[in-house]
Amino acid sequence: MTVVFVPQEGGGQTGFLTISSNDPDRPVVTIEVAGVGSSVGPGEEIPGPIKVDLNLAEGNQGLTTTTGVRPGSQVTLQLFAEDFPEVTGYGVRVVYDESMLSYALGNFTPSDFIAGATPLDTGIEGLVDAGVVSLSGSAASGSGFLGDISFDVGNGFADSTFVIITEIGLSLSSGSLQTYPVRITATLLESSPADFDGDGSVGFTDFLIFAIAFNSNDTKCDLDGDGSVGFSDFLLFALAFGK
Numbered sequence: 001m002t003v004v005f006v007p008q009e010g011g012g013q014t015g016f017l018t019i020s021s022n023d024p025d026r027p028v029v030t031i032e033v034a035g036v037g038s039s040v041g042p043g044e045e046i047p048g049p050i051k052v053d054l055n056l057a058e059g060n061q062g063l064t065t066t067t068g069v070r071p072g073s074q075v076t077l078q079l080f081a082e083d084f085p086e087v088t089g090y091g092v093r094v095v096y097d098e099s100m101l102s103y104a105l106g107n108f109t110p111s112d113f114i115a116g117a118t119p120l121d122t123g124i125e126g127l128v129d130a131g132v133v134s135l136s137g138s139a140a141s142g143s144g145f146l147g148d149i150s151f152d153v154g155n156g157f158a159d160s161t162f163v164i165i166t167e168i169g170l171s172l173s174s175g176s177l178q179t180y181p182v183r184i185t186a187t188l189l190e191s192s193p194a195d196f197d198g199d200g201s202v203g204f205t206d207f208l209i210f211a212i213a214f215n216s217n218d219t220k221c222d223l224d225g226d227g228s229v230g231f232s233d234f235l236l237f238a239l240a241f242g243k
């Protein structure tokens with residue numbers, strides 16, 4: 001039986017798990033449970049044997065903050081093994097703010113780091129467990145690309161949000177399970193309103209879009225919201241340029 005702990009606030013939490021059954025000797029069993037909540041926000045990083053990278057180019061560029069995130073977009077984290085012992089499987093527990101992001105089952109796409117391993121993912125709102133297990137006994141060790149995990153950005157997204165790996169589990173070839181409590185954060189930031197093409201920065205292509213919209217009533221380029229694209233918008237655009 002798996003018990004999932006999703007605290008509404010950080011810090012230590014305790015409670016009781018009561019199991020009622022038709023066992024005549026012990027019809028009710030009460031178990032004390034405790035856990036530590038880690039909030040979905042900035043905090044001290046606790047590294048582990050998996051790294052995240054928000055730069056989708058091949059390889060680990062170590063990008064842990066990305067801009068240009070907007071409602072309706074999708075954010076993908078690349079996962080990388082670092083000096084794994086010989087493993088037949090691995091998993092990560094990822095928490096996120098469900099008012100801003102959502103995870104659809106199947107949005108974890110493993111690499112062939114462990115040949116022929118079977119992907120598994122499960123989750124509830126705000127939490128996903130994803131990983132692979134080798135049913136054939138194939139194993140792998142060392143460092144390398146593990147796969148992609150993607151989140152959909154909802155209409156509730158504004159300003160910034162975080163995706164945090166809170167636990168890593170490795171299934172060792174010896175048969176034992178090694179777990180690591182970690183805190184590995186990917187920070188997702190909204191883009192500037194002047195990033196008209198949504199590529200994450202305000203650059204020359206945005207200037208071209210602005211130039212075309214100048215003197216029109218294009219709402220996207222009406223940065224001060226006065227109903228038309230004019231000189232005051234140009235000043236706001238100039239302030240954002242290059243950021």
Ligand SMILES: [Ca+2]
Binds near residue numbers: 056
């Ligand atoms: Ca990369």
Ligand SMILES: [Ca+2]
Binds near residue numbers: 203
């Ligand atoms: Ca841009």
Ligand SMILES: [Ca+2]
Binds near residue numbers: 222224225229232233
């Ligand atoms: Ca305006």
